[in-house]
Amino acid sequence: MGSVEKLPHPFDPLIPGEIEAAISVVKKAHGDVHFNVVTLHEPRKAEMKAWLAAPESAPRPKRIADVVVIAPGGGVYDGLVDLAGPTITYWGLLDGEQPIITMEELQLVEHIVRKDPGVIEQCRLSGIPAEDMHKVYCDPWTIGYDERFGNAVRLQQAFMYYRPDVDSCQYQYPLDFCPIYDADKQQIIAIDIPKVRRPLSKEPPVDYHPAAVNARGGYRDNLKPINITQPEGVSFQLSGRTITWQNWSFHIGFSYREGIVLHDVTFADKGVVRPLFYRLSLAEMVVPYGNPEHPHQRKHALDQGEYGAGYMANSLSLGCDCKGSIHYLDAHFPTRAGGVRTIKNAICIHEEDSGILFKHNDFRDDSVIVTRGRKLVIQQVFTAANYEYVVAWQFHQDGTIQPEIKLTGILNTYAMDPDEDTKGWGTQVFPGVNAHNHQHLFCLRANPNIDGEGNTVYVTDAVASDAPVGSEENFYGNAFYNKRTKLATTGEAKTDYNGATSRTWEVCNPNKLNPISRKPVSYKLVSREVAGLLPKEGSLVWKRAAFARHAVHVTKYRDDQLWPAGRHVPQTSGEPSKGLPEWIGDGTESIDNTDVVLWHTWGLTHFPAPEDFPVMPAEPMTLLLRPRNFFTGNPVMDVPPSYASTPSQVAAGNKGVLNAADSLSRLAFGNATGGSCCAT
Amino acid sequence: MGSVEKLPHPFDPLIPGEIEAAISVVKKAHGDVHFNVVTLHEPRKAEMKAWLAAPESAPRPKRIADVVVIAPGGGVYDGLVDLAGPTITYWGLLDGEQPIITMEELQLVEHIVRKDPGVIEQCRLSGIPAEDMHKVYCDPWTIGYDERFGNAVRLQQAFMYYRPDVDSCQYQYPLDFCPIYDADKQQIIAIDIPKVRRPLSKEPPVDYHPAAVNARGGYRDNLKPINITQPEGVSFQLSGRTITWQNWSFHIGFSYREGIVLHDVTFADKGVVRPLFYRLSLAEMVVPYGNPEHPHQRKHALDQGEYGAGYMANSLSLGCDCKGSIHYLDAHFPTRAGGVRTIKNAICIHEEDSGILFKHNDFRDDSVIVTRGRKLVIQQVFTAANYEYVVAWQFHQDGTIQPEIKLTGILNTYAMDPDEDTKGWGTQVFPGVNAHNHQHLFCLRANPNIDGEGNTVYVTDAVASDAPVGSEENFYGNAFYNKRTKLATTGEAKTDYNGATSRTWEVCNPNKLNPISRKPVSYKLVSREVAGLLPKEGSLVWKRAAFARHAVHVTKYRDDQLWPAGRHVPQTSGEPSKGLPEWIGDGTESIDNTDVVLWHTWGLTHFPAPEDFPVMPAEPMTLLLRPRNFFTGNPVMDVPPSYASTPSQVAAGNKGVLNAADSLSRLAFGNATGGSCCAT
Ligand SMILES: [Co+2]
Ligand SMILES: [Co+2]
Structure with missing residues (x-):
């Protein structure tokens, strides 16, 4: 002003x-x-x-x-x-709390380990002479929590690797010992050494850089280009960081911690702006590893709280990470010393064709309507040491929000002897390389305001009628319905996934009934990739990553309750558990018809296999937030069809039909088949 | 020759x-x-x-x-x-068996009902005068099984609708009675009339044809075109109906029953052609409805066995159903009278960019490799009266096969009075329109020959170690592993989905060990959208669609055991159940290390909502068949990267890096941000 x-x-x-x-x-x-x-x-x-x-x-x-x-x-x-x-x-x-570990802190460790006499000695024992210490690398991780050291001292553990050549893939020559680094002293203070030693592997490398691929026979040359262009520009607008597209509007933030943060998500329904979510983000994650042998239990990265999905964000590039017509947003963070670090193109924004949006064909006369859909993608990629996570917030024209995470990058690996038994806790993915079982669990945080204030969460299950076959109510035995159970308190809201009932969760506004269905307006969480936390109750991971104990938690909204494993995550002991358990307390707080926060942990369990090495083909996981009983009708009926003919037009020889088929589409082999759209 | x-x-x-x-x-x-x-x-x-x-x-x-x-x-x-x-x-x-119902048989019924005095009388009672009978339509369905009539006579039931105008959406004015049609006599032989009558709705129409949309305010005009072109042609080749693409090869068949049928699916692994599946298809489906009131229990279409996914196939068109560079295949079927009916463009084949295939970034120096992926899509669409199913067989470069089904089209609807209670069996999706709860369950049939003859199926569960926290074996409580249970007999192989263990099924070749992991080579069925059959044990649907009782069945291969609800499906009583139960018998047959067939029933439960009306936005469901321990390494490392830099190149100022970024990609707003690929 x-x-x-x-x-x-x-x-x-x-x-x-x-x-x-x-x-x-x-x-x-x-x-x-x-x-x-x-x-x-x-x-x-x-x-x-x-x-x-x-x-x-x-x-x-x-x-x-x-x-x-x-x-x-x-x-x-x-x-x-x-x-x-x-x-x-x-x-x-603060007392006994350790803040997030920055990239600069991480990068420092490698220089220290290379000079540490104890590490040099362990390398020598592994088969690496002292003069080759520049070929020794480490991925420093937070220590998780190690009861021997507690959390007064800031620590990292260093996963050790050998690169025969500076350009070699690091993860194919893991070493078997693990130095512990004191970040304040900038010293190695201990080294965890296994009882059985595993010398450095002598296996020839399986590098993935172009020279190596060329030496192995080169790249395939049978991919023809696919060009994606928007000659008239894109269909979204930005005002500052507020985007509008196809009735959607929201603000695109970016935090060091969560990466992409979406605020004030609304949908204009026939011109009426209806609120949906005050805030949406991936608020935390945990990657527990399943090998019980010391010190592997320490491998359970809470990557967002411990390193930050923003701090680890990649700088994205046109035509590589994203294709088509792209808008980028940069990110700015402090450096440790007090400067500003900019990640150019930390977020990319683009539209994609998403295939058939809706179609109906009348079997009597082949009168037909077919309309293509479009989605808007807000994407970032972050690198957590070995792993890459591609996070895409996808918005559909029909009101569906679909976050998708693609997992790629490289497995965290550990050394194994040629004849070693992995005991089922890992898989040999390359000779001498043991990749341990692990999970990738993400916590979606949604602060809804579905159609305004006062929301309630229900768990909904598809179940058969209780009435037996032959009974009056269910004579033929075919009755089934959508069983809705209100989650009235934070205690009741601790709910697990149930694949047998195709369980979903419904965030509804009990104050607004859909005038057609007479059901409360709602958005439904449809999530099917919901691995439960496999570390047992009472385990270190269970204590530290309490958000992952259940598929869903619900709390009453309070400012600053953003991150479910707590504000400062590194080296928490989990005694008591931070974040969600603190906020939930005795579980008696009402979450009925109020300002609620839905926490949803989803993800998958990864049992590695050789096809994951040296770099993993991207594996996607996704969920849907779908409007149900929110609109009074299909909200995309006004998306222009590609083709529409009516019975009367078909009867009149297709006179007057709407033909707006994409005129650039072509027959693959240019033969006689095909021709103009829908001229059947 | x-x-x-x-x-x-x-x-x-x-x-x-x-x-x-x-x-x-x-x-x-x-x-x-x-x-x-x-x-x-x-x-x-x-x-x-x-x-x-x-x-x-x-x-x-x-x-x-x-x-x-x-x-x-x-x-x-x-x-x-x-x-x-x-x-x-x-x-x-044949005795007491009814063959598939053809489109011609279906189309005939409407003409008969319009002339039937009983139907005319019921229409009059509903509020439609006799002179408006040309505005009365019917969707004829197989009768399912009605114990009053048995299966000696060929029957259809007619779901009745009124169209005030020839171009109106039919499903918004359902009528409340149901004539039964004798196909041999070509007569209505009975009419099911509910006790409580529901007169024709007087609600103004919500038509979706362009004139109606224009009258309501017209189409949105804020979508800019997205052009997808392949100026150098496509990357697949066809020899007859055998396609080769990115190491894949398979034959593309098409049957009246299953639609797309894939045979002899192989993958060339470093030049060695390795078999995967002798035959793959969607072999049957069932759509049970959950309203127990007579005669709605008869609504449970086994669409493939009763009407045929081939017979109901749409003729696809360039730039509408498919965009880009497309190849089409036609389908040919008999007419009832003995001619040939051709469905032009029954199958479309095209490639799509599929985003990041793999990426890794070294956090030390931002040296990076990023490679884009591609998929091949073999697609068809079929119309089952009101519903459309878009079936896409997607092949990924990494060896993954991903069938996807998109559900669109229109809900099957029934009349309701303005103040009627749907009792939880349905939802009012438009005034006067009750859409009943239903499921869409599909049966994938896979006859594998993973890396050759002799396959075995295991069920695999992600489970925690049995050893308690604090025990020597699992001191920290983090141990978990992939529990594999062999399905040795057809009886053991009847298995259900378990979301709590992220259950998958592994088809392996016990005769071939992966030389790296020393585990049997396998393809894993990863399927998360697995609604169990909700009609109860002993119900009509349970008896007729026995394949849907479990998520997975496995049988020993026998010629002609193609369709799990039997060869002739209309009007089967389910006593005894045809197809799978006959083949499984007492369940003692060995399916270990032999020629096996995997039957997987997957799908979703659909509780309708107003957003599904008048036409439903497409809802996708998908599953993966993924190579695990099949390859000795990631099979896509030779896909040309978009960008690749090594640490030594980064140190040399990015000299010599591989930059093959898509040069047609553009900044959305043409501002200064961005620039050349990966130049961070
Ligand atoms: Co993983
Ligand atoms: Co449906």
């Missing part, structure tokens, strides 16, 4: 100037600390809702930076900076 | 000349019968395997027509015609 410059939207991630301002005021007050986090402290929801309802008259929510630093000596501080000053409005020392 | 003309491949569907030849010899011998089926009698597998192994020297399997006719008076005959003569080699009268 006062400024000629356009102010950032209250949901916008901090812009570089804001990051710099926050850093500057913190440095002035607290000296040369290491900056782990300088991020948007999201507006209080009550204030934000008031502003969204009346941006011209309501007070504009303040821009606040949420700051986490490590002081020399290892002290960890949480702080808040009001950027209007800028002024530090909160500063507090 | 002897002929200059190219002979049909033994797997090819009958060509028009063969259909004509078979009809001609049958007519000569048996007079003017009605032809329900004239189709390829598939070669005996033993002969066919011998020929496939040595096509130059082994005897070429004979071309045989499988014929089903209805003689005047209703006698049903099965016959075989050796097309070399042509000579009738088998002819047999």
Whole structure:
């Protein structure tokens, strides 16, 4: 208002100037600390809702930076900076909590291990001479939690590998020992060494770089190009970071922690803007490994809380990660020393043809309507050491939201002897390489406002009637129905998946009935890739990643309850469990007809196989948030059809039919078959 | 060999000349019968395997027509015609069996009901005057099984609708009574009339034809074109109906019954052709409805056995059903009177970009490889009265086969009074329109020959170790593994889905161990959309559609055991159950290391909602057949990357990197962001 410059939207991630301002005021007050986090402290929801309802008259929510630093000596501080000053409005020392591990911290470890005499000795024992230490690499991971060390000292564990050549695939020569790194001292403080040693493999490499592929016979040359172009431009608009497309509107944020964050998701239904979700994100994940032998139990990355899906984001590139007509958004983060790091093209946005949207053909006369669909994709890729995760938020014209995650990258690997028995805890995926069983479990966080305030979650099961065959109510035995069970309290809402009943969860607004079906308006969570947490009750993973104990939890909304494994995740012991269990407490809180948050853990169990090596073909997993009883009719009936003929037109020799078939489509072999659209 | 003309491949569907030849010899011998089926009698597998192994020297399997006719008076005959003569080699009268219902039989019913005095009277009672009978339509369905009539007489039930205008959507004005049609007499022999009558709805129509949409405000105009072109042609080749693409090879058949049938599916692994499936198809389906009130229990279409996914196939059109560079195959069927009916473009074949195939980024230096994937799609669409099913067999470069079915079209609807309680058995989707709960269950039939002869099926579950937390074997409680249970007999093989263990089924070749993992080579069935059959044990549907009782059945291969609900499906009583239960018998037959057939029933339960009306946005369901321990490494490492840089190249300022990014991709808004691929 006062400024000629356009102010950032209250949901916008901090812009570089804001990051710099926050850093500057913190440095002035607290000296040369290491900056782990300088991020948007999201507006209080009550204030934000008031502003969204009346941006011209309501007070504009303040821009606040949420700051986490490590002081020399290892002290960890949480702080808040009001950027209007800028002024530090909160500063507090933490006790026994470790903040997120930055890329810079990770990158440092390799340099330390290479010089550590203990590591050099272990390498020598493995068969690597001291002069080859530059060929030794490590993937530093958070230590998870190791009871020998607790969480007062900031630690990482280093998974060790050997690269015979700088360009070699690292994961084919794993070493069998595991140094533990003290991040404050920048020293190796222990090395976990297995009882049975496994010397460095001498297997010839299976590298995947072009020179290696060419040496093995080269690339296949039988793929003809597929060109995807939008000569008239794209069908979406952006105003700042708010996108509109096909009745959808939402704000696209990006956090160091969750990566893509969507706010204020609405759908314009015949011109009436109807709210759906105040906030949507993937809020946490955990990748537990299933080998019980020490120290492999420590492998259970909570990648978002421990490293950050934003911090690990790839810089995407046109024609590689995305194809067609693409819009990119950059991401800005602090460096440890207090600069600004920019990830160019951290988010890509594009449309895709999605095949037949709807079709009906009358069997009497072949009168037909066929309409093609379109989706909007908001995508990022992040690299968690060995793994790549391709996260795509897909929006369909019919009101469906479909997050999809593709898993690719490289397996975390461990050494094995040629005749070693993996005991069922892993698979030899390459000679000398044991890839352990693991799970990829993601936690979707949805703060719905389906058609406005006051939402309730039901679990819904497809079940047969109780009445037996031959009874009056169910004489032929065919009766079945949608059994709805209200989740009235946070305790009741701890629910598991049930494949036998095709279980779904329904987020409904009990205050709004669909005038046609007379059922509450709702969005349904349809999720079928729902592996339960396999680490047992009482296990370290079960304690630390409590969100994964059930497929669904529901809590009452509170500001700042964003991340279900807690705010600071590295080195939590799980005693007590942070995040969701704290918020749920004794489970008696009502979540009926109020502001609720749905937490859904989904994912898959990965038993590695040789086809996953050296790089895994992408494996997708997906779920749907579908409108059910939300609209009074199919909301895509006004999408222009490719072809539409009516019985009267067919009777008149197809006179007057609507023919808007894609005129660039061609017959593959240019023969006589085919011809004009739908001329059957 | 002897002929200059190219002979049909033994797997090819009958060509028009063969259909004509078979009809001609049958007519000569048996007079003017009605032809329900004239189709390829598939070669005996033993002969066919011998020929496939040595096509130059082994005897070429004979071309045989499988014929089903209805003689005047209703006698049903099965016959075989050796097309070399042509000579009738088998002819047999059936007792109490009804053959598939043809489109011509279906189309006839409407003309009969319009003239039937009883129907006219019921229409009058509903509020339709006799002079408007041309506005009365019916969807004739098989009667399923009605104990009042049995199966000696060929029957259909007629679901009645009113169209105020010839171009109106039929399903918005359902009528409440149900005539029963005798196909031999061509007469209505009974009318099922509910106790409570529901007069014709007076609701204004919600038509979906262009004139109606335009009258309601017109089409949205904010979709910019997406062009998909292959200027250098497609990457697949066809020789006859045998396709080769990206190491895949298979024969594409098409039957009146199953639609697309794939034979002799192989994958060339580093030049070695490895067999995967002798035959793959969707062999049957059932759509049970969940309203127990008479006569709705009769609604449970076994669409493939009762009408045929081939007979109901749509003629597809360029730029509508399929976009890009497409190849089409036609289908040829007999007419009832003994002619040939051709469905032009019954199958479409095309390639699609499928996003990132694999990617890995080194977090140390952002050296990266990113490769885009491609899929091959073999697609058909069939219309089962109100519903459309889009069946796409998708082949991925990594050896995965992914059948996908999209459900679209229109709900089967029934009349309801304005204040009627649907009692949970259905939903009011439009005023006066009750859409009943139903399931869409499909039976995938796979006759595997994974890496050759002798296959065994295992059920595999992701489970935690039995050892408790704190025990020596599982101290930290994180142990989990892939539990494999051999299905040794047909009885043991009756298995259900278990979502809690992410259950999969593994078809393996116990005679071939993967040299790396030392596990049997296998293909894994990963299927997550697996609704169990909701009609109860002992119900009519349970008896008639026995294949749907379990997610998986396995039988020993026998010629002609193709369709799991039996050869002739209409009007079966289910006493005894046909097809699978007959073949499984007492369940003691060994299916270990032999020629096995895997039957997998999958699908979803559909509780209708207003968004499904008047036409449903397509809802996809899919499954994967994935190679696991089949290859010795990732089989797509030789797919050319879009971009690849190595650490040494990054260190040298990206000198020498492989940059083959799609050069036609563009920035959406043509601003300064972006630029050349992967130049981060
Ligand atoms: Co994995
Ligand atoms: Co349906």
